[in-house]
Amino acid sequence: MRKNDHYFILACITLLIAGIYIGSVSRESRVRLAVPLEYLPQEFGEFKGQDVSPLRIAFDEPTADVRVVRVYAGNGGNQPIYVFVGYWENQNEKKRIKSPRYVAEGWGYYWIKTRTLSQGSGKEMQVKEFLNERGDKKELVYYCYIIKGKIVVDEYRSRVLTMLNSLVYGKNNAALLRVALPVANDVSLDRVEQYGEAFIRDFLPLLSSHLPT
Amino acid sequence: MNAKALIKFFVAISLLLALYFAALSSMVNAWYVDKEYSHGFLIPLISGYLIWTKRAVIRSTPILPDFKGYFILLLGIVLLLLGTIAFEPFTARISFLITVVGLVTLLFGRRLMMVFLFPISYLVFMIPPPHIVMKSIAVGLKLFNARVTARVLTLLGIPVFQEGANLELPNASLVVGDFCTGILSLIAIIAIAVLYAYLTQKSLLSRATLVVLSVPIAILGNTVRLITTVGLTYFYGERVLQSAIHEFHGTVNFLFTILFLALAGKLIRRIDEKITGVTP
Numbered sequence: 001m002r003k004n005d006h007y008f009i010l011a012c013i014t015l016l017i018a019g020i021y022i023g024s025v026s027r028e029s030r031v032r033l034a035v036p037l038e039y040l041p042q043e044f045g046e047f048k049g050q051d052v053s054p055l056r057i058a059f060d061e062p063t064a065d066v067r068v069v070r071v072y073a074g075n076g077g078n079q080p081i082y083v084f085v086g087y088w089e090n091q092n093e094k095k096r097i098k099s100p101r102y103v104a105e106g107w108g109y110y111w112i113k114t115r116t117l118s119q120g121s122g123k124e125m126q127v128k129e130f131l132n133e134r135g136d137k138k139e140l141v142y143y144c145y146i147i148k149g150k151i152v153v154d155e156y157r158s159r160v161l162t163m164l165n166s167l168v169y170g171k172n173n174a175a176l177l178r179v180a181l182p183v184a185n186d187v188s189l190d191r192v193e194q195y196g197e198a199f200i201r202d203f204l205p206l207l208s209s210h211l212p213t
Numbered sequence: 214m215n216a217k218a219l220i221k222f223f224v225a226i227s228l229l230l231a232l233y234f235a236a237l238s239s240m241v242n243a244w245y246v247d248k249e250y251s252h253g254f255l256i257p258l259i260s261g262y263l264i265w266t267k268r269a270v271i272r273s274t275p276i277l278p279d280f281k282g283y284f285i286l287l288l289g290i291v292l293l294l295l296g297t298i299a300f301e302p303f304t305a306r307i308s309f310l311i312t313v314v315g316l317v318t319l320l321f322g323r324r325l326m327m328v329f330l331f332p333i334s335y336l337v338f339m340i341p342p343p344h345i346v347m348k349s350i351a352v353g354l355k356l357f358n359a360r361v362t363a364r365v366l367t368l369l370g371i372p373v374f375q376e377g378a379n380l381e382l383p384n385a386s387l388v389v390g391d392f393c394t395g396i397l398s399l400i401a402i403i404a405i406a407v408l409y410a411y412l413t414q415k416s417l418l419s420r421a422t423l424v425v426l427s428v429p430i431a432i433l434g435n436t437v438r439l440i441t442t443v444g445l446t447y448f449y450g451e452r453v454l455q456s457a458i459h460e461f462h463g464t465v466n467f468l469f470t471i472l473f474l475a476l477a478g479k480l481i482r483r484i485d486e487k488i489t490g491v492t493p
Contacts, residue, residue, distance in 0.1 A: 004320065011283075014286065016228060099345065099348075108378040109352075133376065133377045172300065
């Protein structure tokens with residue numbers, strides 16, 4: 001047989017084997033929550049919260065398998081904290097986490113940064129922060145992804161991690177936390193930041209205990 | 214290229230299409246469902262046309278199968294595997310082009326692959342970019358467009374206040390939406406620029422220059438559209454936004470952008486000919 005015939009047969013066999021293998025591995029594997037999200041404490045530390053409709057917070061991810069939308073407030077009472085937690089048992093082309101950076105029509109932001117928050121005893125966590133604006137409305141938004149027990153703030157890194165988990169473990173479950181605090185004109189941004197970060201420091205470990213590792 | 218080689222190639226392509234059926238069918242669905250990707254229907258036709266124009270060269274190029282193509286084929290298949298398992302449609306679709314390159318190199322050799330290289334590479338424009346990339350660009354473009362529009366209109370004496378993507382006129386409030394950023398037409402304009410550059414420019418430098426220039430031309434064209442829309446709204450009120458003017462403004466603007474691109478192409482070609490001293 002000539003070289004071309006050999007290569008042709010090799011190519012056909014390779015394509016056939018690839019088709020059979022890829023067909024067998026591309027199965028979705030769902031991972032349930034360790035503890036249902038509705039059991040996330042409505043009261044902890046100085047904060048008290050209640051479930052609300054996603055319309056109240058102008059943010060929703062309807063493709064999440066489980067989602068919790070709440071408004072919390074601290075002892076001061078005047079600064080509401082809008083919280084969205086979404087959990088995807090698995091993801092596919094039609095059902096996947098979209099970044100909160102890609103804000104609703106009419107909203108926009110000039111800066112986005114990564115904040116490192118200390119949890120005490122040397123532990124630190126990172127979240128992404130941006131000031132979302134529309135006309136005279138402003139909200140300070142924090143968000144992060146939680147993938148296999150790890151807090152991830154970079155969108156590309158979260159994609160790579162999801163891909164690696166799919167390959168190695170056959171699972172691509174993940175969670176998204178979004179925390180938004182309205183910023184009134186007569187309140188300094190620093191004060192809102194301090195308040196938001198204090199909330200996240202307490203809330204994130206509570207959320208992590210509900211998620212599978 | 215003889216009939217037997219062609220038959221073998223078509224058998225291999227059929228297996229390839231079967232392997233990529235899920236990735237390609239979802240892509241075609243995206244062309245159908247999303248207006249911004251509807252140009253995807255034209256890209257394979259253009260690619261096919263480009264191959265057809267090279268038929269004499271293809272017939273006269275000897276077939277020299279190259280085993281190195283197998284490694285490229287394997288790379289494409291690995292990317293397909295990654296893209297499928299991780300539900301990353303962009304990775305899966307891009308791998309199709311790599312697998313085709315590998316298959317052609319393996320069965321027909323590098324010389325013939327170089328003839329097919331541009332038509333196959335051009336197929337990249339049929340692949341919808343990742344949502345994350347599109348949105349990142351749209352967010353940046355929104356603010357840029359809003360700022361430039363506000364500055365130009367202020368210089369022209371029209372009172373406009375810009376805050377983020379919002380433009381406040383005395384008689385109307387406007388928002389620069391994702392649709393207004395021109396992101397929808399940017400990819401189509403770049404695809405046209407690449408084809409135009411390939412067909413009309415002789416040197417790699419002049420081709421690259423024209424393609425790079427297409428981006429600011431497209432952005433400028435869209436900004437002019439925004440300035441005109443906001444200006445007309447100031448003079449005639451919000452009814453401009455519901456009128457046929459706003460509806461077709463985008464199309465007219467797109468055509469003007471293509472015209473500017475063509476003019477830029479002619480200019481670059483003249484400069485290139487003067488520098489190289491070569492005229493057709």
